[in-house]
Amino acid sequence: MREQLTADAGVIAGQPPRRGKAILVIAAVAAVGAVFPFLLAGEPFLLMLASYALTAAIVALSLDLLTGNTGLLSFGHAAWYGFGAYAAGLLSKTVTSDIVLLVLMTMLATAVIATLIGAVLVRQIGKTFAILTLAFSQIIFAIVFVFSGLTGGEDGLQGIPVPTFFGLQVFKPEVWFWIFYGVLVISLAFALHVRRSPLGKAWLAIRDNAERASFIGMNVNRLKLIAYSSSATLAAVAGALFVLFNGAASPDLLSWFESGKILMYVVLGGVGTLVGPILGAIAFTVAEHYVSSFTDAWLIYFGGLFVLMVIVAPGGIFGALSGIWTRGAASREAAQ
Amino acid sequence: MILSVSQLTKNFGGLRAVNKVDLAIAPATIHSIIGPNGAGKTTLFNLITGSIKPVDGSVRFRDRDITGWSPQRLAKLGVARTFQRTSIYARLDVLENVALAIRSREGMTTSVWQPASAERRVRDEATDILAKVGLRGREAVLAGNLAHGYQRSLDIAIGLALNPALILMDEPLAGMSRGDRETVASLITMLRDTLGLTVVVVEHDVGMVMRLSDRITVMQHGTVIADAPPAEIRGNEAVRNAYLHGNFAQ
Numbered sequence: 001m002r003e004q005l006t007a008d009a010g011v012i013a014g015q016p017p018r019r020g021k022a023i024l025v026i027a028a029v030a031a032v033g034a035v036f037p038f039l040l041a042g043e044p045f046l047l048m049l050a051s052y053a054l055t056a057a058i059v060a061l062s063l064d065l066l067t068g069n070t071g072l073l074s075f076g077h078a079a080w081y082g083f084g085a086y087a088a089g090l091l092s093k094t095v096t097s098d099i100v101l102l103v104l105m106t107m108l109a110t111a112v113i114a115t116l117i118g119a120v121l122v123r124q125i126g127k128t129f130a131i132l133t134l135a136f137s138q139i140i141f142a143i144v145f146v147f148s149g150l151t152g153g154e155d156g157l158q159g160i161p162v163p164t165f166f167g168l169q170v171f172k173p174e175v176w177f178w179i180f181y182g183v184l185v186i187s188l189a190f191a192l193h194v195r196r197s198p199l200g201k202a203w204l205a206i207r208d209n210a211e212r213a214s215f216i217g218m219n220v221n222r223l224k225l226i227a228y229s230s231s232a233t234l235a236a237v238a239g240a241l242f243v244l245f246n247g248a249a250s251p252d253l254l255s256w257f258e259s260g261k262i263l264m265y266v267v268l269g270g271v272g273t274l275v276g277p278i279l280g281a282i283a284f285t286v287a288e289h290y291v292s293s294f295t296d297a298w299l300i301y302f303g304g305l306f307v308l309m310v311i312v313a314p315g316g317i318f319g320a321l322s323g324i325w326t327r328g329a330a331s332r333e334a335a336q
Numbered sequence: 337m338i339l340s341v342s343q344l345t346k347n348f349g350g351l352r353a354v355n356k357v358d359l360a361i362a363p364a365t366i367h368s369i370i371g372p373n374g375a376g377k378t379t380l381f382n383l384i385t386g387s388i389k390p391v392d393g394s395v396r397f398r399d400r401d402i403t404g405w406s407p408q409r410l411a412k413l414g415v416a417r418t419f420q421r422t423s424i425y426a427r428l429d430v431l432e433n434v435a436l437a438i439r440s441r442e443g444m445t446t447s448v449w450q451p452a453s454a455e456r457r458v459r460d461e462a463t464d465i466l467a468k469v470g471l472r473g474r475e476a477v478l479a480g481n482l483a484h485g486y487q488r489s490l491d492i493a494i495g496l497a498l499n500p501a502l503i504l505m506d507e508p509l510a511g512m513s514r515g516d517r518e519t520v521a522s523l524i525t526m527l528r529d530t531l532g533l534t535v536v537v538v539e540h541d542v543g544m545v546m547r548l549s550d551r552i553t554v555m556q557h558g559t560v561i562a563d564a565p566p567a568e569i570r571g572n573e574a575v576r577n578a579y580l581h582g583n584f585a586q
């Protein structure tokens with residue numbers, strides 16, 4: 001009930017106290033992002049790890065746009081992440097080095113192709129949809145090897161030039177951190193906004209009861225397609241930024257293993273919570289780095305941890321945290 | 337006639353679930369379709385509301401041929417339906433359930449930016465509709481937490497949000513307590529008398545149907561065996577035989 005009431009209060013936009021609070025949140029988020037690279041000033045590797053974690057966070061958020069909003073499960077989301085990486089990498093070698101143009105062109109290409117592919121996929125539901133996404137990602141994976149002259153095949157796409165921003169080269173690690181951070185924060189803000197918009201509510205409606213949605217005149221497939229395309233496009237943005245940052249793209253980016261990892265970020269963080277998958281991705285990436293430096297068998301530990309998480313905290317990290325928060329609030333109230 | 341069905345036929349395998357059915361429904365009436373289990377009522381209902389497509393025959397709404405139209409297109413045309421197993425959004429509040437349908441009707445479903453004034457209009461209209469079905473004061477309740485009878489009323493309210501001329505109800509009284517049945521029955525009468533809607537009801541509860549309906553169609557083995565006002569149906573020999581010693585005497 002409490003959750004419902006606050007969600008309702010949010011619908012009536014533009015109330016002065018909320019606006020003040022929003023400004024405060026924006027200021028705090030901006031300040032944290034601005035200061036963070038300086039905290040890691042002596043640790044260039046950690047700053048790079050942070051950027052990797054943020055990339056993963058953007059991809060995780062992108063999958064939650066699809067899975068969290070419409071209930072469609074994708075086993076092949078890395079296809080779009082990798083597609084964005086290869087598209088931006090190839091464009092940067094041939095067309096322009098301007099980072100803004102590269103990202104925009106990648107987004108456009110992805111939106112067009114994802115809409116065409118999605119138009120076929122969204123007609124399916126449940127397991128069929130999930131299996132088709134996996135099959136589709138394997139096709140994209142294979143294409144990299146078919147056109148290995150262009151893509152570098154197994155060696156990956158190498159020699160990607162340093163991108164520029166209005167003629168200035170983008171190479172400082174802290175600048176990259178700010179780019180990833182900025183893209184993540186803006187995407188999250190937009191995703192949260194859409195959640196409250198008519199579109200976001202219609203998505204939740206088709207997730208909960210698609211039959212009824214079509215009987216009140218909603219175009220269920222079109223709504224799913226919008227979710228699929230936006231999700232793919234955001235994943236491609238993450239891929240594009242990653243390849244420009246990294247200077248090379250490997251076919252591993254497109255593999256089913258990568259898709260599985262993205263899905264794990266989302267489930268670990270809390271499906272449908274938008275913020276949760278971001279936390280899941282960051283926690284996973286950082287933990288992966290440290291655990292894999294101790295042991296090669298890190299996947300075994302992660303698999304076990306994953307199973308444990310799903311059983312103990314089915315709402316993911318976000319669910320567990322908000323549970324603690326709610327209990328804390330209740331006991332504070334009781335204490336007064 | 338607001339709705340006319342002619343020679344409508346549907347097979348399931350070798351079974352003629354609906355066999356050359358004709359049906360004429362006059363505006364602003366309550367028209368019920370009854371019949372023993374397996375008579376083809378639900379199939380007929382699903383044929384009209386677009387869930388399944390007929391192999392033969394046609395359905396006309398006013399002057400339009402709507403045979404085989406999808407539920408989505410029918411909703412836009414002003415043909416609403418309710419469900420036997422109440423179909424609401426349990427995880428959303430009562431007001432939002434209706435607001436969703438209003439936004440869908442207004443073509444606002446895919447908009448991301450919406451002025452506060454538009455949202456206020458939607459919410460005001462939803463509040464009005466909820467008041468009509470007796471859910472005033474329950475706008476903020478989670479739909480899943482509503483009592484069973486109120487959920488049925490909400491299901492009807494969602495249908496009303498489409499501004500329909502015709503509303504088709506699949507067993508609206510099924511699985512309800514006696515008190516809830518009275519509530520829903522008076523709601524159905526209100527739809528006709530106050531809102532001027534045409535209501536088509538598929539129902540098992542023959543007693544209630546006799547009281548409510550302006551006209552009744554009786555089906556058996558996929559065909560229409562009687563179509564008349566309740567008083568005549570009561571004395572119809574074929575109908576008595578169809579129900580044998582069933583619940584018809586109630």
